[in-house]
Amino acid sequence: MTNVLLIIFTISLLYLGIAHRLLTYIKILTIQGVLLFGIAFIELIEINAVNLTFVLLETIVIKAIAIPLFLNYVMKRNRITRDAEPFLPNFVSLILITLIVITTFILSNAINDARISKIYFVVAISTLFTGLYIIVTRHKLITHVMGYLVIENGVFILSLAVGNEMPVLVNLGILLDIFASVFLLGIFVNRIGDVLKDADVDQLKSLKD
Amino acid sequence: MISFILIILTSLFFSGIIIRTKSRTSGRKGPGLFQPVKDIIRLFKKGAVYSKTTSFIFQAAPSIYYASILMAIMVIPLGEYRGIISFEGDFVFFAYLLGVGKFFMILAALDTGSSFEGMGASREALFSMFAEPAFFILMGSFALLTGHTSFQEIFASLHFGSYISYILGVLATLVLAMIAMVENSRMPFDDPKTHLELTMVHEVMILDNSGFDLGLILHATNLKFGMYGALIANLFMGSFPLYLTIPIFLGIQLLFAVSIGLLESFTARFRMNHNAQYILALSSVSLLIFLGVLLMLGQFS
Amino acid sequence: MTGIYLAGAFGISGFLFFNRSRVINYLLVSAFLVLQLGFTIYEYLHINKPELTYFTPDALGILLLVTLTIISIPAMYHSYMYLGSKQDNPGHTAIYFAAMVALLTSVSAAYLSNHIAVTWIFVELTTLSASALIYHRRNNRSLEGTWKYVFVCAISITLVFIGILFLSFSLSQAGADDLSFSNLLRKAPELNQFWLRLAFIFIFTGFTAKLGLVPMYTAGIDAKDKAPSPAGALMSSVLMNVGFVGIFRFYTVVSHTTVHSWANHIILIAALLSIFVATVYMTKVKNIKRMFAYSSIEHAGLVMLGLVAGGVGYFAAVLHIILHAFIKASLFFQQGQIYRVYQSKSMYDVGNYFKYNLTGSMVMLLGFFFATAMPPSGLFITEFMMFRSLFEAGYLWVLVVVMLLLTVIIWAFGKNIFKLLFSAPVAFKEEGVEKIKPVESLSQFILLGLVVYLGLNPPQEFLHLIREAIKNLPQ
Numbered sequence: 001m002t003n004v005l006l007i008i009f010t011i012s013l014l015y016l017g018i019a020h021r022l023l024t025y026i027k028i029l030t031i032q033g034v035l036l037f038g039i040a041f042i043e044l045i046e047i048n049a050v051n052l053t054f055v056l057l058e059t060i061v062i063k064a065i066a067i068p069l070f071l072n073y074v075m076k077r078n079r080i081t082r083d084a085e086p087f088l089p090n091f092v093s094l095i096l097i098t099l100i101v102i103t104t105f106i107l108s109n110a111i112n113d114a115r116i117s118k119i120y121f122v123v124a125i126s127t128l129f130t131g132l133y134i135i136v137t138r139h140k141l142i143t144h145v146m147g148y149l150v151i152e153n154g155v156f157i158l159s160l161a162v163g164n165e166m167p168v169l170v171n172l173g174i175l176l177d178i179f180a181s182v183f184l185l186g187i188f189v190n191r192i193g194d195v196l197k198d199a200d201v202d203q204l205k206s207l208k209d
Numbered sequence: 210m211i212s213f214i215l216i217i218l219t220s221l222f223f224s225g226i227i228i229r230t231k232s233r234t235s236g237r238k239g240p241g242l243f244q245p246v247k248d249i250i251r252l253f254k255k256g257a258v259y260s261k262t263t264s265f266i267f268q269a270a271p272s273i274y275y276a277s278i279l280m281a282i283m284v285i286p287l288g289e290y291r292g293i294i295s296f297e298g299d300f301v302f303f304a305y306l307l308g309v310g311k312f313f314m315i316l317a318a319l320d321t322g323s324s325f326e327g328m329g330a331s332r333e334a335l336f337s338m339f340a341e342p343a344f345f346i347l348m349g350s351f352a353l354l355t356g357h358t359s360f361q362e363i364f365a366s367l368h369f370g371s372y373i374s375y376i377l378g379v380l381a382t383l384v385l386a387m388i389a390m391v392e393n394s395r396m397p398f399d400d401p402k403t404h405l406e407l408t409m410v411h412e413v414m415i416l417d418n419s420g421f422d423l424g425l426i427l428h429a430t431n432l433k434f435g436m437y438g439a440l441i442a443n444l445f446m447g448s449f450p451l452y453l454t455i456p457i458f459l460g461i462q463l464l465f466a467v468s469i470g471l472l473e474s475f476t477a478r479f480r481m482n483h484n485a486q487y488i489l490a491l492s493s494v495s496l497l498i499f500l501g502v503l504l505m506l507g508q509f510s
Numbered sequence: 511m512t513g514i515y516l517a518g519a520f521g522i523s524g525f526l527f528f529n530r531s532r533v534i535n536y537l538l539v540s541a542f543l544v545l546q547l548g549f550t551i552y553e554y555l556h557i558n559k560p561e562l563t564y565f566t567p568d569a570l571g572i573l574l575l576v577t578l579t580i581i582s583i584p585a586m587y588h589s590y591m592y593l594g595s596k597q598d599n600p601g602h603t604a605i606y607f608a609a610m611v612a613l614l615t616s617v618s619a620a621y622l623s624n625h626i627a628v629t630w631i632f633v634e635l636t637t638l639s640a641s642a643l644i645y646h647r648r649n650n651r652s653l654e655g656t657w658k659y660v661f662v663c664a665i666s667i668t669l670v671f672i673g674i675l676f677l678s679f680s681l682s683q684a685g686a687d688d689l690s691f692s693n694l695l696r697k698a699p700e701l702n703q704f705w706l707r708l709a710f711i712f713i714f715t716g717f718t719a720k721l722g723l724v725p726m727y728t729a730g731i732d733a734k735d736k737a738p739s740p741a742g743a744l745m746s747s748v749l750m751n752v753g754f755v756g757i758f759r760f761y762t763v764v765s766h767t768t769v770h771s772w773a774n775h776i777i778l779i780a781a782l783l784s785i786f787v788a789t790v791y792m793t794k795v796k797n798i799k800r801m802f803a804y805s806s807i808e809h810a811g812l813v814m815l816g817l818v819a820g821g822v823g824y825f826a827a828v829l830h831i832i833l834h835a836f837i838k839a840s841l842f843f844q845q846g847q848i849y850r851v852y853q854s855k856s857m858y859d860v861g862n863y864f865k866y867n868l869t870g871s872m873v874m875l876l877g878f879f880f881a882t883a884m885p886p887s888g889l890f891i892t893e894f895m896m897f898r899s900l901f902e903a904g905y906l907w908v909l910v911v912v913m914l915l916l917t918v919i920i921w922a923f924g925k926n927i928f929k930l931l932f933s934a935p936v937a938f939k940e941e942g943v944e945k946i947k948p949v950e951s952l953s954q955f956i957l958l959g960l961v962v963y964l965g966l967n968p969p970q971e972f973l974h975l976i977r978e979a980i981k982n983l984p985q
Contacts, residue, residue: 110704111704113705151665155672161675172630173671175631183660184664
């Protein structure tokens with residue numbers, strides 16, 4: 001069953017590659033949060049109840065509800081235009097994201113470790129690099145934050161692979177997730193909107209040599 | 210043999226159902242179920258007018274196209290019952306039969322010398338080019354899964370058991386349905402009802418065809434729908450006996466036609482310049498099917 | 511004691527955050543300095559005794575902790591100078607000091623932690639506190655610096671976390687669930703190679719954001735430029751050392767595995783590229799602070815070269831990173847005075863510094879000599895040792911390339927510094943130039959003096975500590 005969810009998760013990455021609107025990005029993040037909830041629930045059902053509740057709450061409340069709402073609020077408050085404004089056409093993005101998936105797939109053949117499930121590795125690493133790709137090729141600051149959130153989802157999947165043996169690491173990952181997203185979005189909502197009229201990367205290009 | 214007859218039968222009422230569904234959803238009564246077939250018969254009775262600038266290719270192309278599709282239909286099995294033509298690796302044969310038909314249509318469109326038709330031909334070629342890897346990766350995955358390489362054996366030994374196989378079935382249906390839409394130039398990729406030559410794909414290619422030739426082309430479209438519907442239906446048949454497979458076949462064809470009608474009533478077509486990426490996404494999804502197949506086989510865990 | 515220190519220091523930081531009175535501010539900051547000093551002495555006397563399970567004051571930790579304490583005192587002093595010269599909002603001042611205390615505390619804790627995940631948590635905290643310092647000026651450009659710093663650090667912290675996950679994969683193969691450095695070191699030969707390689711790449715890349723090496727160095731440059739100069743001094747010295755600690759401890763583990771030579775190649779590439787990037791930018795940069803920041807990148811690259819070369823290079827690397835911290839801190843402190851004189855950081859606006867601030871220009875001149883490793887600087891000794899070890903390890907072509915690049919750096923650095931010190935400034939109004947008291951440069955002289963002392967005539971105890979720090983590396 002987790003395999004099914006992980007495959008759907010990978011499809012959401014492809015969708016991310018061809019999405020045009022920021023609202024679609026937010027929807028994809030919500031879907032990913034729900035998928036992660038399902039994966040965590042099935043995968044971690046054996047760990048103790050308090051810990052499990054914590055993980056599940058984090059995925060469903062923070063990833064699937066709070067962050068999308070917050071992103072929506074940020075977009076409205078800062079009057080960010082709806083288009084994602086990629087540097088590269090979406091067609092190229094789709095090819096590159098597919099290539100990322102294929103590459104990690106081939107790379108995973110080097111693993112000879114019965115304990116770690118390869119599909120977790122493939123999905124997590126492809127998510128990680130897709131997130132980095134989104135950050136590099138999108139124009140707006142808010143899409144950078146979204147790319148970062150995608151990376152976080154990848155990290156979460158990776159930490160689930162060892163979740164049963166080391167729940168501490170899952171919790172640490174969640175800590176990172178909450179810390180970084182609250183911090184990044186906090187700066188965004190409080191400062192960037194006030195200082196800059198349009199939250200665009202172009203406005204943050206004065207520091208260079 | 211049975212599948213051949215069934216598909217021909219389906220082709221008679223398929224577009225009728227689509228048109229009926231569309232009329233119902235827009236609040237009209239709509240024409241009769243066999244109106245499209247009657248139109249085609251009317252066209253068959255007419256003679257064709259050929260432009261003086263065209264060569265024999267233009268005259269031959271519709272017949273070759275129609276013949277190629279009839280041949281392709283012969284390959285399709287029905288559950289356990291093999292098609293008229295069946296051999297190892299026949300899905301490759303199937304794909305390239307369709308390719309031959311399409312190639313001649315494109316040649317004919319170029320033959321007319323009209324810039325509109327050239328544009329349409331270029332789009333048609335581009336979109337089929339992107340749809341092709343999706344079909345091959347999909348069929349290749351199934352061949353890997355079942356260990357057979359002919360349609361009949363693949364479909365006969367396809368069993369759904371684990372969770373992962375269900376998601377594969379759903380994805381495969383989705384991919385096949387979308388390939389059918391691309392091949393037939395239907396709604397999310399192309400609008401058959403459009404009136405502007407600049408935004409047409411398939412319709413603009415056949416602007417110069419008339420009479421008997423046009424009838425052949427229109428009926429070929431219906432046959433193609435029936436053919437892809439049959440492929441999808443085969444995914445769910447397994448090795449049931451005949452009295453079960455025929456109702457399943459007809460039911461799935463009906464469902465397919467109605468869902469196309471609904472899709473065409475409620476969605477807008479993609480922007481032309483975004484089409485390529487959506488079609489390519491089909492290939493990416495089929496790659497994931499391939500990944501899932503590897504998972505099922507345990508070669509990758 | 512670690513518990514008391516952490517609770518006390520974070521408590522002080524919290525009080526500073528809410529306090530608006532100047533007197534209480536002085537009291538709290540002095541209390542923190544006393545606490546820091548006491549903690550350092552205590553840890554020095556209780557070397558290698560684990561506390562709170564996750565903290566062990568080993569030799570490297572002690573060395574860097576002492577460095578931090580020595581730099582923190584002038585840092586606080588120059589912070590008062592910096593803030594006193596501006597009509598600042600008391601709220602902003604409060605945040606500044608709270609963030610600085612939190613930064614120093616989390617850096618100290620990161621030095622001493624013996625568990626990779628704990629180090630990771632404190633590195634995360636340093637990002638948080640450093641970003642508050644960078645944003646002190648609250649304008650468009652400091653916002654940009656902050657945003658870039660926070661974003662790049664967030665990504666690099668995530669990369670480190672992924673590295674830790676991979677490390678745990680490789681461990682569970684070896685059958686232990688403990689990620690402390692000593693346990694990793696014990697289990698080193700059993701670690702799964704494939705996961706260890708991935709872990710090394712991710713952890714190394716992640717920590718380069720703090721240390722200032724090639725993949726992730728960019729954020730640090732902007733941050734050091736936009737932060738107030740005392741904060742820049744901290745970021746260019748003690749915060750860099752956090753990255754060094756992370757890489758060094760993990761490298762020690764890796765050096766006992768079969769991945770060692772492969773890891774050396776990775777580090778070598780990163781180090782060479784860092785020195786190259788530093789050279790390229792040093793020749794064209796026109797901002798004094800950014801020039802210092804690029805110089806830090808060059809030194810970070812040199813330190814990594816020392817690690818790669820092995821042998822006496824290990825010793826040189828640890829000594830180099832300590833001495834570099836002193837030099838860079840004093841240069842950044844001095845830069846604060848330059849800014850007060852010229853109200854500009856640009857190379858175009860400064861000049862004839864000798865005329866306006868004699869002691870300060872002496873610091874700049876000495877700092878330049880020291881930073882470019884001319885005798886009597888201690889860096890001369892360490893770089894000499896590094897080159898020797900590179901030669902002995904057979905990296906002759908690396909040596910040639912690095913020496914060429916260093917020559918260019920000396921030229922570029924010197925060109926700018928001599929412009930600052932001797933050429934007449936263009937369109938500079940002399941009226942109302944702030945007189946800088948010579949005593950304000952005292953701390954810089956002390957720091958530079960320490961560099962000479964530790965380099966040329968190091969006390970036995972100091973040498974012993976360094977040898978202790980590198981004892982786990984293959985000799």
